[in-house]
Each structure stands twice: as C-alpha cells, then as structure tokens.
Amino acid sequence: MKTDKEIIFSLEDYTAIIKINRPPHNFFDTKLISQIADILEEMDNENQCRSIILCSEGKNFCAGADFSKSNFTNGDNIYENLYKQALRLFRTDKPIIASIQGAAIGGGLGVALAADFRITCKEAKFSANFGKLGFHQGFGTTITLPRVVGSQKAKLMLLTSQRINGVEAYNIGLADYLVEHSELINKAIILSKEINTSGPLAIKAIRNTLNKGLADKLEEAVKIEAREQNILRGTSDFKEGINASINRREPIFKDN
Secondary structure, eight states: OOOOEEEEEEEEETTEEEEEEEEOTTOOOHHHHHHHHHHHHHHTOOOSSSSEEEEEEOSSSSSOBBTTTTGGGTTTHHHIIIHHHHHHTOOSSSEEEEEESSSTHHHHHHHHHHHSSSEEEOEEEETTTGGGTTTOOOOTTHHHHHHOOOHHHHHHHHHHHEHHHHHHHHHHHHSSSEOGGHHHHHHHHHHHHHHSOOOOOHHHHHHHHHHHTTTHHHHHHHHHHHHHHHHTSSHHHHHHHHHHHHSSSSSOOOOO
C-alpha cells in the first residue's frame, strides 16, 4: 500500500480505514482524490477488506478546495485534472462509510456524498456553498445530493448556500446516524462490522444493483458541471466570491 503522510491507512478485521491527514481543514486537490481512489481500487482486490471507513484528522472533515492555492482560479481543465479522479471513487465495489466530525463544505460535501453512508455529530457543518462563491456545483453533487436528500432539499441547499449542522443533516437524510462527537469512529466501526458479517459477494452484488448506472450518470453530470465551472471562473463575480470567502466577508456580486 503506497501512501504518504497526507493519508493514514489501516486494515483490520475486514475493515479498511482511510484517514485524510491535512488538518485542520483537510482541503482536497487532485493528488489527494487520486490517492483515495488508488486505495479504494486496491481494496476491491483485497479479500481481507469488506468495507471502508473514510474519515479525517483535525477540526473539519473536508472544507473543499483551497481556493487561495487552487488551480480552479486559472485555466486548468477541471474535468481532466480533478473530476476524472473523482469519478473513480464511484466505480469501486466496497461499501464506504464517511465519519464526519466537522465541516463538509462545497467539494468536501461532494467527497462525503461519495460514501454509501454518513455518520455525523451535532458539531458538524454541511454546505453546498458554490453559489456564494459565484460558482457552479461540482464533484457530481448535481446527482448525488438530490439522490440522498431529494430534489427539493437539494435545490434549497444549492440556491441558498445555507449551512446546516449535523442535527439538521440527519433530519433531512443527509446523514444516516447522529452520535456524540466522541463516538463517531466507534459507530463507524460498528456499522462496518454489521456489513462485514454479510456475504461479501452478496454485498457487492446488492450494492452494484442499487448503484446501477450511477457512475455513468455522474460522468455525464461532471462534464456539464466542469463546463459551467469553466465559464463562471472567468467572471468578475467568481473572483469576488473567492475573495470574499478568503477574507471571511459577504460577497458583493455585480452579475458579470
């Protein structure tokens, strides 16, 4: 298993744990998503793995991309350099449980939605804040968010960029379990062990049937998302949204 200090990996009792180790905010980039995808694909061929826990070190689960450093703000091809790697997360076979202790924001929410299940606590924060950045949603959120919370709740989250806590996330079905912060990883392990007691071939077949066509739909969706993002990141409103976010103030958009 090839990992570096930004990914902590373990495998014990049929449960693999992938821990993102970029505290405190655990911002992602293409490299990080690619590393996670590499591990997931390797676990597909590992008989000693039956389920996977995705978690992170530090205050937040994943606060999305670091726009102060990100290539989102220049001419990089988002689809080729990020979303092709993100799609790999959705084409793997083992059930994934996300343990969310803090903020899952923007693309970080997209990472959380790549999991089959989400366990959270009242301290967590969730937001599809793309609009507040003057941007279009990405990471397949067009498909995954309404698939989990329903089209109306997804539209509300996307058009308002509202931030909800773990209790609200649980109430709308964005999270499957709500526990105390100190119990997050324990609950994830309990759920993982429940999955592990079932026949691994049966679990793979059931999951593949339930997810039939999802990865192909996501591939089409992320192409559209990337196209819209490429258009919007050339606007003054996008620059204002990013600047406001970095400086922790409300943006002043001018529709150009």
